[in-house]
Amino acid sequence: MATLIISGGTVVTMDKSRRIIEDGAVVVQDDRIVKVGQREEIEIAYQASQVIDARRHVVMPGLIDGHGHAGHGLTKNLGTYKHMLWGHTADAIYAEGTTENFWYVEGLLTTLERLKAGTTCGLTFFGGGTMVMRTDDAIYADRHAEAVRKIGIREFLTVGPSLPPYPRKYTTWNENASKDRMVSFTEQVETSEEIVKRWHGKDNGRSYVSMMFPVYNPATTPLNSTEMLALMDRVEMVNDLTSRYQLLLNQDGHSTGTAKFAHEKLGMLGPHALLSHSTGLTREEVDICAETDSVIAHNPSSGAIYSDYCPVPEMLDAGVRVILGSDGTAPDMGYDMFRHMFQCGRLHRTYKHDSLFMPPGKILELATIDAAAALGVEHEIGSLEEGKKADIILVDMFQPHLYPPILPIDRLVNYASGADVDTVIVDGVVLVQGRRVLSVDVDEVLESAHHEQEALFERMPHLRDLLLVPEGFWGQSRYP
Numbered sequence: 001m002a003t004l005i006i007s008g009g010t011v012v013t014m015d016k017s018r019r020i021i022e023d024g025a026v027v028v029q030d031d032r033i034v035k036v037g038q039r040e041e042i043e044i045a046y047q048a049s050q051v052i053d054a055r056r057h058v059v060m061p062g063l064i065d066g067h068g069h070a071g072h073g074l075t076k077n078l079g080t081y082k083h084m085l086w087g088h089t090a091d092a093i094y095a096e097g098t099t100e101n102f103w104y105v106e107g108l109l110t111t112l113e114r115l116k117a118g119t120t121c122g123l124t125f126f127g128g129g130t131m132v133m134r135t136d137d138a139i140y141a142d143r144h145a146e147a148v149r150k151i152g153i154r155e156f157l158t159v160g161p162s163l164p165p166y167p168r169k170y171t172t173w174n175e176n177a178s179k180d181r182m183v184s185f186t187e188q189v190e191t192s193e194e195i196v197k198r199w200h201g202k203d204n205g206r207s208y209v210s211m212m213f214p215v216y217n218p219a220t221t222p223l224n225s226t227e228m229l230a231l232m233d234r235v236e237m238v239n240d241l242t243s244r245y246q247l248l249l250n251q252d253g254h255s256t257g258t259a260k261f262a263h264e265k266l267g268m269l270g271p272h273a274l275l276s277h278s279t280g281l282t283r284e285e286v287d288i289c290a291e292t293d294s295v296i297a298h299n300p301s302s303g304a305i306y307s308d309y310c311p312v313p314e315m316l317d318a319g320v321r322v323i324l325g326s327d328g329t330a331p332d333m334g335y336d337m338f339r340h341m342f343q344c345g346r347l348h349r350t351y352k353h354d355s356l357f358m359p360p361g362k363i364l365e366l367a368t369i370d371a372a373a374a375l376g377v378e379h380e381i382g383s384l385e386e387g388k389k390a391d392i393i394l395v396d397m398f399q400p401h402l403y404p405p406i407l408p409i410d411r412l413v414n415y416a417s418g419a420d421v422d423t424v425i426v427d428g429v430v431l432v433q434g435r436r437v438l439s440v441d442v443d444e445v446l447e448s449a450h451h452e453q454e455a456l457f458e459r460m461p462h463l464r465d466l467l468l469v470p471e472g473f474w475g476q477s478r479y480p
Contacts (some may be wrong), residue, residue, distance in 0.1 A: 001047050001048060001049060002027045002028060002029050002034065002046050002047065002048040002049075003028050003029050003030055003049060003050065003428055004027075004028040004048050004049070004050045004051070004052065004390070004425075004428065005025060005026070005027050005043075005046060005047075005050075005051045005052070006025060006028070006049040006051075006052045006054050006059055006392065006394070006425075006432075007042070007043065007052065007053065007054055007056040008023060008024075008025065008027040008039050008053055008054045009023075009024060009025075009054025009055065009056075009057040009058060009059040009331045009394065010022055010023075010024065010057070010058050010059065010061065010397070010405070010408050011024030011025070011026060011036060011059045011060075011384060012058055012060040012364075012384075012408060012409065012412075013036060013061075013383055013385065014060070014061050014063075014318065014364070014365070014368045014382065014383035014384065015231050015383050015385050016386070017159075018361070020408065020409075021036070021037065021038060021196045023038065023039045023040075023222075023267065024036070024037065024038060024039060024059065025037060025038070025039040025042040025043070025054075026059060026390075026392060027042055027046050027048070028048075028390040028392075028425075028428045029428075030428050031385055031389055031390055031427040031428040031429075032387060032388065032389060032390060032428065033205065033384060033385065033387065033388050033389070033390050034386060034387075035386060036070075036384050036385065036386060037247045039280065044331055045450045048296045049091075050284045050430075051138045051421060052099070052394070052430075052433075054394055056396070056397055056398035057208075057279055057391060057394040057395060057396055057397060057422060057423075058394070058395040058397055058408050059384070059393075059394055059414060060294070060368075060392070060393055060394075060395065060412075061120075061368045061369070061382055061383050061384055061391060061392065061393070061399060062116050062118060062119065062120025062121065062153075062366055062381070062391040062392060062393050062424065062425075062426065063119045063121075063323075063337040063338075063367050063368065063393070064119070064120070064121045064122070064323070064337075064368060064371035064372060064375070064381070064382065065114065065118065065119050065121070065122035065123065065325055065335065065337055065367075065371075066123055066274070066297040066298075066323035066324055066325040066327050066339055066367075066371050066374065066375070067123055067125075067252075067276045067297040067299055067323075067325025067327055067328075068102065068114075068122050068123060068124045068125070068325065068326050068327065068328040068329075068335065069124065069125045069127065069128035069327070069328035069329075069330070070106065070107065070110070070125065070126050070127065070128075070134075070144055070157075070328075071090065071093070071094050071102075071103070071106060071126075071127055071128055071129075071134070071327050071329035071330075072090075072128060072329040072331075073106045073109040073110040073113070073326035073330070073449065074093075074102065074105075074106045074109070074449065074452060074456060075089065075090050075093055075330045075331070075455050076329055076331060076332070077331060077332060077357050078090075078115065078297060078329070078330075078331070078332045078463065078466045079299060079331070079466050079474055079480045080312070080331045080332055081470040081472070081473070082470075082479065084130075085466075086129075086330065086331040087130045087465065088129065088130065088242065089128040089463070090128055090129030090130075090132070090330070091127070091132040092460070093129075093456065093460065093463075094125050094127050094128070094129060094132045094134050095132075095134070095162075095168065095169065095170050095171065096131045096169065096170065096171040096178075096180075096460075097171070097173075097321065097439065097456055097459050097460045097463075098134065098173075098445075098456070099455075099459075100138070100139055100140060100143045101143070101452060101455075102199070102452055102455075102456065103134065103140045103141070103143045103144045104143035104144065104147050105445075105448045105449055105451075105452040106144075106147075106324075106449070106452070107144040107146075107147030107148055107149070108147040108150065108151065108440065108445045108448070108449070109142065109445055109446070109449040110328075110329055110335060110438065111148050111149070111151040111153060111155070111334040112151055112437065112442065113329065113334070113336075114153060114335045115151055115152070115153055115424055115431060115432060115439075116421065116424075116435075116437065116456075117333060117335055117336045117337060117338065117417075117418025117419075117421060118335050118337065118338070118393040118395070118418060118421035118424060118430060119153065119155035120153050120154060120381070120391040120393065120424065120425075120426050121153060121155070121156075121371075121372075121375075121377075121381060122153065122154070122155055122156070122160060122326075122335075122392065123156040123158060123210070123250070123274075123297075123325070123375070124144075124155055124156065124157055124250060124328075125158045125212060125328075125336065126140075126141055126157055126158060126159050126427055127158075127162070128328060130163060130329075131162060131163045131214060131252060131253070132162045132163070133159060133160055133161060133162045133188065133212065134170075135160065135161065135162070135188040135191045135192050135195075136170035136172075136181065136183040136187070136188065136191060137157050137170075137172070137191060137197065138191050138194040138195050138345065139311075140315060141157060141159060141195045141199070141213075142198065142199075143408060144157065144299070145157060145199050145207060149203055149206070149207065150439065150440060151214070151431075151440060152206075152426050152429065152431045152439045153206070153426055153431075154205070154206045154207075154208070154219075154381070154426065154429075155206070155207060155208065156208045156209070156210050156248065156375060156412060157199060157207070157209050157210070158210045158211065158212050158248075158250050159188070159192040159196075159209060159210075159211065159212065160192050160193075160212030160213060160238065160250075161185050161188040161189060161192075161212075161213070161214065161234070161238070162188065162189070162214070163214045164185075164214070166185040167182040167183050167184045167185075167187075168182070168183055168188075169181070169182055169183075170182075170183050173459060178459075185234055185237075186237070188372070189237055189238060189241060189442045192211065192241065192266045193241055193245075195209055196241070196245050196247065197426065197465065201246070205377075205380060205389070206361075206426070206427065207276050208375075209247065210247050210248035210249070210250055210274075210294055211238055211241060211242045211247050211248070211249050211250065212249075212250045212251070212252065212297070213234075213235065213238045213249060213250075213251055213268065214251070215251045215252065215253045215254055215255075215258050215262070216231065216258065216261060216263075216266075216336055217255065217257065217261070218257065218258075218260070218261050219256075224409050228250035228265075231266070232266070234322060235266050235267070235268065239267075239268070242272065247272070248272055248273075248274055248375065248376070249268065249273050249274070250270050250273075250274045250275075250297075251268070251273070251274070252276040252277065253276060253277050253304070253359070254275045254276065254277055254278040254279075254281070254307060255278075255279050255280045255281075255307070256276070256279075256281065256282060256285075256308065257282070257285075259278065259281055259285040259288060259289060259294075260282070260284060260285050260288060261290060261451055262275075263288050269288065269289070269292040269294045270292050270293065270294060271292075271293040271294070271295075273292070273294040273295065274294075274295045274296075274297055274374065275289070275294060275296050275297065276296075276297040276299065276325065276327075277297070277299055277302065277304040277310065277327075278296045278297075278298070278299075279304050279305060279307055279308035279309060279310045280308035280310075280411075281308070281310070281311055281315075283314070286311060286315050286318050286320060287318060287319075289315065289320045289322045290315075290319045293321065293322045294320070294321075294324070295374040296310075296312075296315055296320055296321070296322045296323070297322075297323055297324075297325040298310055298312050298322050298323065298324055298325065298344065298366070299324075299325045299326065299327035299340075300324070300340055300343040300344040300347045300348075301326065301327065301334075301339065301340050301343045302327035302333065302336055303331070303332075303334050304327075305347065309351055310342075312344075312348060312358070313348060313352070313357055313358065316362070317357045321370065321373070321374050322339055322366060322370070322373040322375045323366050323367075323370055323375075324341065324344060324363070324366040324371065325340070326340050335418075336418035337367050337416060337418070338412070338413075338416045338417045338418055338420070339417060339418070340367075341345060341360075341363045341364065341366075341367055341412075341413045342413060342414060344358060344363050344366070345357075345358045345360065345363055345413065345414070357427070360409050360412070360414060361409050361411035362408055363413050364412065364413055368382050368383065369382040369383050370382075388427075389427060389428075390425055390427060390428040391425065391427070392423075392424075392425040393421055393423065393424050393425070394421070394422045394423035394424075395412065395420050395421055395422065396420050396421075396422040397411065397420075399420065401415050402415055402416060402420065402448050420438050421435075422434060422435055
């Protein structure tokens, strides 16, 4: 007897032939899919201890978010009215204002957001802002990872050194007392290795760790020979760690010229390299990414698109591997990957002045099977196929904005939202059913997030100024 049968839905498999099975069914045994096919055939051949009626639902692989940030859930909207204010505010919060409990509660909040919106696997930088990583002590990442484990989805937790200068000041809070410490680049890498040892490959393949290395832009920050030698030493240290543990290597915030520099001067590109944003890449850099088999994490809702265009159609045509990312929840985004799929299509069609760009099928691939391949886990997730992990979501299609029930991929990418996700299953375990979360008490998580943000304001009282209505908020076309 099987563990679970999901029966009667429109099954979007995302397998190699991209089968869509009307009145289909999926059979699950423990944490694996054992059969995908027509409902009538499966009902004759299989019985299960639990059956989910999927009529009027799309049954599909869980979505994969290729780029997000921890910490953002409790920094949303703080300083969005002034250029770079949010980023510098987040820097100060992450390095000097956070406690162990901050990272645990924020981890619960944002992972819960991902879960309810149908994301069953996400890549998460352990920090953000202008790229301050909380890697002065492994305890903070431990608490975040414990929160993700409690919610139940998969995660690639990305750790590593903050942007220079080094050493960087970090603050440890004990009740209402604080203590500052200057932390070197080497210490941050050593802490990252501790986190790798504790969490990489754990929890039955739900917990992974990857590395981050800062992006260097030679056009804005020229390096003399001494600085270049120091940079190469740091590159070697991170590359060694990445190689020894067979980790992905992430770089956040690529723009014109930085991918070429990372390849030609630093030797950091390759199949293990994941370059985020990548706005303004030149044709030469697109070709470099294709030749090195590097991956681009495209974040169509991020503020990075204000500065330049990410040439996704050109990259796809050149054979570059592209995946979709949310860029986290702050300063003004969110973890709803349906929202970002829609934004992806609209962004490129608008930029190209051509409605034929970015078909819905390609966009859905970027958030499922293509993302799984880029993360090196396509043998486990990303599609509904026999032998793969049972990471499955059901989308309620019986709603005015999704009916009539034709062209299901178009409906999902162009009209659906995370609020339409009815059921979420990870590793064969039902975590959400009928929109009700089963793994945690949602009210408790939300109340704890409110309490923790208030505690943050107590530690950093000046942040309350960011809650005031700024000049230009009402009645003007832009902030002054």
